[in-house]
Amino acid sequence: MSKKDLVMEVKDFSFTYAGVDKPSLNKINLPIEKNKITAMIGPSGCGKSTLLRAMNRIHDLYTGNRYEGEINLYKEDDSIQNILKLKKENDFIQLRQEVGMIFPKPTPFPMSIFDNVAYGLKLSGLKDKAEIEHRVETALKGASIWNETKDRLKKSALGLSGGQQQRICIARAVALKPRVLLFDEPTSALDPISTGAIEELISELKKELSIVIVTHNMQQASRLSDSTAFMYLGDLIEYDKTDTIFLNPSEKLTEDYITGRFG
């Protein structure tokens, strides 16, 4: 795997929450491949969300966390940016436009469907109305929710079902044309049908961007992802092609977990 195929790379990354002595992540190394889906699995509390949330610095909403190592973002112009070095609010804003995030529970804003999807665009400084309308429509189509919403764009997004709301959130993130999209258990609050729709959408999205998905559902990881990282108690135990992890893992711990012996 050459660096050219990577969009991000986590190197010797350790993370300790504010007010806690023990690190929640120990020297994690994880490559994120371009236009691929990388899954993170592992029992609850092993640090999946903590790692994911480091990748767009959303941890920095809260003070006092400590971390070391590198998380590199390989930019389009081939330059390398260690995102842990960013300090200014503007740099964070730019990072988050490039590395978007979808949360476990749908997080529609208290505004219309259209305004939800347009919100990030407006934040990014886009003013041209026609362009905004065009990008909103494209994003809604991209999140396969255009048909359900095109007649009610002016209605509040809070009136949609959970699955629809989650797709609005995906559309909202996709509208910014990010290079990486981070999903933290995006279907944990949804019914099986909505879950299926979201999974299909995620597979579709990897044509345009790179995806990291945290899931506690191993079927989901095996259905969706190209590579899988197995984590346990703040350590990254094993990372490999998803088939290898599920069919022929090299670590005993990985095997025990995917065969359901614990977790």
Add this chain to the structure above:
Amino acid sequence: MNRLLLNKLILILSTLSAVIGISFLFWILITLSYKGISALSFSIFTHDLVEGGIRNLLVGQFTMAILASLIAVPIGMMAGIYLREYGHGTKLASIIRNLSDVMMSAPSIVIGVFVFALFVAPFGGYNGWAGVIALAIMMIPIIISTTDNMLALVPQELREAGMALGGSKHKIVLQIVVRAAKVGITTGILLSFARIIGETAPLLFTSANNQFFSMDLTEQFPSLTVSIYNLATYPDESSRDLAWSAAFVLTVIVLCINLLGRFVIRNKK
């Protein structure tokens, strides 16, 4: 057996207490309505106190309450937003929060005395502005605490989602978080308005009263509540009738604002 008996006893006692409590409330309301309505006539709304009406009093009371709101709402909301979104966990925030709580439980007469010392005595007499300031001082801590509490109800994920889309903190706070808490904050504002519109003590020796129609806040200012207080103590029947009518009108106004508050909640949920 013993437990069943105890259960019954407690049920009977609590029902009885509820009935006593509610009957007092109804007694007040019925007396008020009876006396208020029987003395009520349309003409009191078209005449000022000096001619036996309450027109100037209503206008005066609302003027002061609205001006107080114009001062208290922005200050209270900004302070509440600071407490919850920016200062959370800092020493300054906890000092402000404690101070605001103390202010909220301060007896309104104390606020009246305070404002008297600062804005009446040095300016040579009762004036409308002093009443406005006293009411605003009463309102600010209520708005601070509602804003603070309503913002606390906004799920943290919403802030994170906003930031994750590339928003700066102040944009997310103002455009998303405050918006998400809008219903609660609006209701809080309405209820605090209902609270101050019926206050007497803070006005008694700040704006005092005025028999005539006046919009001059540098002079004594007409007030419905202070008038009720004065009229009720007069010996003549017609004054006391007017007091009853005024009290009835005030009750209806407060009730309506409260209902409006509830309506806002129900409609937006």
